[in-house]
Amino acid sequence: GLVMFYRAFFTYMWVRARKLSHSLRRPIRDIGAMLGEIGNGQWFPVRARSTIHELDEMAGSVLAMGAQLSFSEIRRNNAQSRLNLVVESVTAGLWEYRLDTDCLSLSEEFCKRFGVPATLLERPRFYEHVDREDVSALDLALEALRSGSASVIDLELRLLRPDGSSIWFLCRGRLIDAPDQKVSLAAGTFVDIDTLKQVEEDLRRRTLEAQGVSKAKSRFISSMSHELRTPLNSIHGFAQLLRLQTTDDQEDAKSLDEILAASQHLAHLVDDL
Secondary structure (H helix, E strand, O other): OHHHHHHHHHHHHHHHHHHHHHHHHHHHHHHHHHHHHHHOOOOOOOOOOOOOHHHHHHHHHHHHHHHHHHHHHHHHHHHHHHHHHHHHHHOOEEEEEEOOOOEEEEOHHHHHHHOOOOOOEEHHHHHOOEOHHHHHHHHHHHHHHHHOOOOEEEEEEEEEOOOOOEEEEEEEEEEEOOOOOOOOEEEEEEEEOHHHHHHHHHHHHHHHHHHHHHHHHHHHHHHHHHHHHHHHHHHHHHHHHHHHOOOOOOOHHHHHHHHHHHHHHHHHHHHHO
16 A cells, blocks of 8 residues: 555656646746847847746846846947047047067058058158157157067157148057967057147247246336336435425425425335336
């Protein structure tokens, strides 16, 4: 009887386990398919349905995860678009410098603008497009990168247009750490600062003009003060001497008092000036 009972009991449990396995297999497979679609970029897959509450909640969570990832992807794309606009608006070009071959490569738009070949350029060939006065500073900066004494480059230089005229750029960059790569590389940007340089030069010129005007004004005021104060002191001094020799009842006393008051008033005006 016990043998028959346990056989029947385990048979029942096996049947229940098989039914449970069949009831779990399809929703789990559907949830796996949902995750696969989300992994392929389909953020809103068809929701898996199950009579098991926990699996149904899991399918809803997967669907919510897809919606959140979709929102995050939209935000990332918008941020990437804004970043591209910012980079294009503030930089005139990108550059790369290979330390092993001592060659530079420039972005395509930059090459078109300055008539530079859109290929790897040896350093001396690139110097042909740099103003002679700035070649030495650029050469020192690149040599510092190659020797390892510096890891960044930050300098202002003038590049030559095809017509021979120059334009100011801010050249910035740094070494790129890539342990898995055998090629040592530095990369950076060219930022157009020609307008800023023109404004700085205009401001410097106007500052010098203002300083000259200020000095001329100071000299004028000093000279005028001296030229006015000297005769005023004489008038006031001699009027005081005459007043000391005159009594209040004499006719000249009132005139001398007027002279003293007027000269004193003028002296105050000169002091205020």
